[in-house]
Amino acid sequence: MGETKDGSVSNSLILTVFTHPACSGCGPTVEMGWEIAKEMDGIELKTVKLENREGLEKAKVHSIKTIPTITISSGGKEFERVVGLPKREEFKETLKQHLTGK
DSSP states (O other), X not given: OEEOTTSOEEOOEEEEEEEOTTOTTHHHHHHHHHHHHHHXXXXXXXXXXXXXXXXXXXXXXXXXXXXXXXXXXXXXXXXXXXXXXXXXXXXXXXXHHHHXXX
């Protein structure tokens, strides 16, 4: 998927959750993301908080218009995005497909 510092291919996926403290669905989305990242090898979770200027700029760069939004990426390339709180098992299946390339 992406390349590591030594040039080898990495199969890891980065889940980036765009969130805000006033968002009722954001907390459960971040919590689910952390749990999945612990359960599945090759998953890294990042959060972008939209209550500050840096977070707002990142959201603008990625054209995030609704929260929560999860982007799935590797090597700087976004593969998919999910708006809202996804169903856990369906989301895990999506991640497995991206990890295996199928």
